[in-house]
Amino acid sequence: MTSVTATLPLAARHRAGRFLVYAIVLAIGAALAFAPFLFPDVRAQEVAARICVFVVLVASYDLLIGYTGIVSFAHTMFFGLGAYGAAIALKTMGPGFDAILLGGALGVVAAVLLAVLIGLLSLRVKAIFFAMVTLAAASVMMVLASQLSDFTGGEDGMTFSVPRLFSPAQPLVTGDDGKALRLFGTALNGRVAHYYFVFLSSFVLFLVMLRIVASPLGTVLEAIRENEMRAEAIGYRVVAYRTAIFCIAAIIAAFAGILRAVWLKYTGPDVVLSFDIMLDILLMVVIGGMGTLYGAVIGVAVMTLAQYYLKDVMAAGASLAADVPLLPGLLNPDRWLLWLGVVFILLVYFFPAGIAGTLMGKGGHK
Amino acid sequence: MKTLAATFERFGGVMLLPAILALIAFLAIGRPSTWVTLTVAGLAMGMMIFLMASGLSLIFGLMDVLNFGHSAFVSFGAFIAASALSFLGVWVSGGNALLNILALMAAIAAATAFGALAGWAFEHVIVKPVYKDHLRQILITMGALIVADEIILMVWGGSPVPVPRPAVLTGSIVIGDVSIEVYRIFAFLLGLAVYVAMHLALNRTRIGLLIRAGVENREMVEALGFRIDRLFIAVFMAGSALAAMGGAMWAGYQSLITPAIGAEMMILVFIVVIIGGLGSVEGSLLGALLVGLLANYVAFLFPKMSLASNMILMMAILLWRPYGLKPAVKG
Numbered sequence: 001m002t003s004v005t006a007t008l009p010l011a012a013r014h015r016a017g018r019f020l021v022y023a024i025v026l027a028i029g030a031a032l033a034f035a036p037f038l039f040p041d042v043r044a045q046e047v048a049a050r051i052c053v054f055v056v057l058v059a060s061y062d063l064l065i066g067y068t069g070i071v072s073f074a075h076t077m078f079f080g081l082g083a084y085g086a087a088i089a090l091k092t093m094g095p096g097f098d099a100i101l102l103g104g105a106l107g108v109v110a111a112v113l114l115a116v117l118i119g120l121l122s123l124r125v126k127a128i129f130f131a132m133v134t135l136a137a138a139s140v141m142m143v144l145a146s147q148l149s150d151f152t153g154g155e156d157g158m159t160f161s162v163p164r165l166f167s168p169a170q171p172l173v174t175g176d177d178g179k180a181l182r183l184f185g186t187a188l189n190g191r192v193a194h195y196y197f198v199f200l201s202s203f204v205l206f207l208v209m210l211r212i213v214a215s216p217l218g219t220v221l222e223a224i225r226e227n228e229m230r231a232e233a234i235g236y237r238v239v240a241y242r243t244a245i246f247c248i249a250a251i252i253a254a255f256a257g258i259l260r261a262v263w264l265k266y267t268g269p270d271v272v273l274s275f276d277i278m279l280d281i282l283l284m285v286v287i288g289g290m291g292t293l294y295g296a297v298i299g300v301a302v303m304t305l306a307q308y309y310l311k312d313v314m315a316a317g318a319s320l321a322a323d324v325p326l327l328p329g330l331l332n333p334d335r336w337l338l339w340l341g342v343v344f345i346l347l348v349y350f351f352p353a354g355i356a357g358t359l360m361g362k363g364g365h366k
Numbered sequence: 367m368k369t370l371a372a373t374f375e376r377f378g379g380v381m382l383l384p385a386i387l388a389l390i391a392f393l394a395i396g397r398p399s400t401w402v403t404l405t406v407a408g409l410a411m412g413m414m415i416f417l418m419a420s421g422l423s424l425i426f427g428l429m430d431v432l433n434f435g436h437s438a439f440v441s442f443g444a445f446i447a448a449s450a451l452s453f454l455g456v457w458v459s460g461g462n463a464l465l466n467i468l469a470l471m472a473a474i475a476a477a478t479a480f481g482a483l484a485g486w487a488f489e490h491v492i493v494k495p496v497y498k499d500h501l502r503q504i505l506i507t508m509g510a511l512i513v514a515d516e517i518i519l520m521v522w523g524g525s526p527v528p529v530p531r532p533a534v535l536t537g538s539i540v541i542g543d544v545s546i547e548v549y550r551i552f553a554f555l556l557g558l559a560v561y562v563a564m565h566l567a568l569n570r571t572r573i574g575l576l577i578r579a580g581v582e583n584r585e586m587v588e589a590l591g592f593r594i595d596r597l598f599i600a601v602f603m604a605g606s607a608l609a610a611m612g613g614a615m616w617a618g619y620q621s622l623i624t625p626a627i628g629a630e631m632m633i634l635v636f637i638v639v640i641i642g643g644l645g646s647v648e649g650s651l652l653g654a655l656l657v658g659l660l661a662n663y664v665a666f667l668f669p670k671m672s673l674a675s676n677m678i679l680m681m682a683i684l685l686w687r688p689y690g691l692k693p694a695v696k697g
Contacts, residue, residue, distance in 0.1 A: 071504050121684060129644075131432075131504055132636045133684070138631045147670055275629065279512065286505060335520060341512035348506045349495060366519040 014361035021356050025294045028301050036192045043308070049195060051304050052202040053260045058284045059209050059296040060252035066290035067213060067230055068245050073278055074134035077141045080273040081114070082107040082257025084145065084152060087267035090160040097163055104258040108251055115250035119243035142273045157268020166194035166262075185338040198263050205255055212248065221245055222291075229301065238297035280307075283344055289354025298355050308337055323325060380691040381648075384655040392665040398543045404662045410550035412658025413557025414619065417612030418631060419638040420564065420650040421605020427581040427645020429598045431493055432500070435507040436609055436635065438514035441628030442484065443477035443610025444617035445522050448529040450476045451618075455530075466532035474614050481610025485603040493602070518625045526624045529617045553615050560608065564647055577601060581645050634661075637680045643690025652691055 028051075031038060035048035057079055064070040085107020086100055091197065114137075122133045145152045160310045167190040208273040212218055224238055232238050261267045271277070280303065288299020318332055351358050374382070388405055395401045422436045449474035492510045496502040537664055538545045568574035580587045580594050588594050616631065617623045638657050642649030657676050664675040683691065 065501070069501065093469050098570060121681065129640065131434075132640055133680070136637055136640075136677055136680060137631055144674065279508070281509060282505065333518075335516055337512055338516035338520070341509050341516060344509040344512070345492070345506055348502055348509060352502060 017359035021292075021294055021298070021359050025297045028297055035199070036195050039315075045191070045195060047304060049198050049263045049309050051300055052199050053256050053263065054280075054284065054300045054304060055297050056202045056205045056209075056259070057253055057256040058250045058281055058288070059206060059293045059298050060256065061281050062285050062288075062290060062296050063221075063245055063252075064292060066292070066295075067218060067225065068140040068221040068242060070242060070246065071124070072134040072246070072249075073129040073131060074138045074141075075249070075253055076273050076275075076278045077134075077138045078115065078253035079257040079260070079277070080141065080145065080269075082254030083261040083267045083272040084257075085106050085110065085254070086261040087131045087158055088151060088256040090261075091158055095161040096353065100163070100258065100262060103192045104255070107258065108254045111250045111254040112247050119246040120239075121244045123239055123246065133330065138273075138278065139275075142269055142275075145269050147272055149192060153268065153271060157266060157270070159266045162194070162262055162265055163171055164190070166197065174356055176234045187284045194263070198259050201255070201259055205252055206293070209252065213293060217241075225338070238310065276296055283340060285354075286344060286347060287354055289357035289360075291353075292356045292360065295356030297355050302355070306336075306340070381652060383652065383691070384659055387656060387659050387663075391659070391667075394667060395663070399542070400666070401588070402544045403546065404666055405659065406546050406550050406554070408659035408662035409655065410553040410557075410619070410658070411454055411661065412655040413554050413561075414612050414615045415631070415634055415638055415658055416557055416651050416654035417560060417615065418609045419642070419654055420561075420636045420647050421601075421608040422635060423639045423642065423645055423650045424577070424581075424647065425598075425602055425605045428577060428584070428594075428601050430498065430500075430584075430655065431503060431602075433488075434504055434509050435488065435492070435511040435514060435640075436606075436629035437632035438511050438518075439481050439484065439606045439609035439628075440520055440613035440631050440635075441515070441625060443481055443613030444529075444623050444627050445518060445527065445625075446480050446610070447473040447477045447614030447617050448527050448623060449522075451530045452528075456466035462557075463534045466534040470532045470535070470618075477610045477614035478607045481607035482603045484610075485606025486599065488600055488606065489602040515625060522625065524625060529621050529622055529623060530693045531618055539651075548620060553619060556615065560611075561647070561651055568647065573597070573600075587594070634676065639677050639682055639690075641690055642684050643687075643693030646690075646692045649690055 010282060013229055032048055033051060035045065039048065041046065057075070061072075061075050064072050065077075082104060085103040085105075087103070089099040089103020089106070090096075093102070118134065118137060122130050146155045149155075213221075213236050220231065220241055223236070224236075228238055257272055260272060264271060284299040284303045285296060286299070287302055288297065289295025314332070347354070391404070392398075392401050395404070413527055418436070418440050422433060426432050451469065454469040454472065484676055488510065493503070496506055531549065535549045538547045539551075540546075567575075568578055576587060576592055576594075580597060584594060613627070613631070616627065620627070634657055638650060638653035640653075641656060642651070642653030656679065660675055660679055661672055665672045668675075
């Protein structure tokens, strides 16, 4: 394979690589679109829904880190605001779409306000400074979420119910026998509606982001990433553009948070706010490839599958290597993050453009 | 207004802030004995944070490298000190003050030495390939942090580890109706000693001169023929060693540590470095004292606001001075 591609001229190789990336993304998209019929078991559904939500979240983060060159550690904060907004509304107003709308809207507004505040306050200084400020802000938000337990359920988080349409007991199309009609062996009940609510919302958000990066705004952002001084000199107000994209990313992340909350019927610090989630986002965006939204899709799919299934493989490996000293400790399923960290470091060294970026022949960031 | 600002500058400028903060807190708290206890606790905490923050700040100032994995040294320092203290068992718990001090010194020395060694390795393996590339620096040191945290989990496990405190440093001194924990005095004195040593090394020695010159203008120092990369390795090792020492001290202060210790302290360290201004040792000290004092006062006055208060402090200072209170490098 490599010997064949190595003989091709560079442009042709990149064209082939781009085609490959599109093919992979299309395959992932198709698998997600028909997930309820292709993979009917509950765990696979869980994985598919997680991939949908995280594609949106990671792509919105890529708008910052990949397209504009802003390193923020506050993305989970916005994700959490959306999730908690929806969760608190669903809990207090009862299950209904009005609650999702109202709570979600409040969460999104809060996210925008916070993003404007942080952006105007600290986007005018160095990238590294901004990274530190956002890290501090995110950790304060996490502490607040666990301390204001009357509102947020504290460390335990909160469970709530979602509209009746999404309940597995709710048939969408009733068959002759009065039960939900079956299609390819999958009952068309509320669970399917639930999944498609998440999938279609994610799909629309992803399309919106594709539109954003193709617009003149996206080009300006890339210009800022490549050479901030020159962009400023040409007459673009860098701080305004940076703040704008930071707000847009925050809005989309908050939407992703709403979807996550509605899918899980639960919101807590561990699933939306914790630093582990932030690390996941970072790993996904780097593995997939910074600066391409398609990379986000690939990164999320690879990482999520690894998260759910690599642990099983490692457990099997550990039991096989039980007699060798040290090896079982290294292969312990709890240590999978260790290996991911090592892979991450190697990726940043050797393939800074990630899977999609390397295939499409984009260079790493300078 | 202008004369007020001039007077403020003449009497020490921003260095007065901790004193002003202490004064306001005195009025708000109203009970002198409580205030003294809180102030001592704040100063001790500030000094421990200073140990962790000064290295990070200097590393950034000299080579424009921000090490997000700095907290790994703090965690390692804490756990190594805990293991060393448990290993020395009788020395620590026995009544012999000399042995107590020896054991503590051994633990801190072990942590510091490890910090220096690990810093050397870290600089070579992780940081060196990505000089002058902020984005990749942040990512790669983050990756290293993940790996380091996992190694700690693998070696020491996830459950809290008790840290035995030497007998001589337990208990407290009572003066009138004020009681002060001995360990806090010790932490404050150690921090002060390190600060004085750093100050002297930076201002009175040739290497210190080179470091200060490097922070101000790296290219010029290189052009004059000095190998600034070697200097940088030394600073990186010293900074990591200080972080480990701070971690060891913090472990003794907490007396029960979990692998999350590094991440918890890191937020405070970042806030301190931002408040103080990147690259400046005085700034780190100032920021650390402010953060330590404020954390203790607020924890007493409004317990729920503790961490948020530091965040608000940071926001306020960034609005006032976007590059921190005493920056050594202009952002």
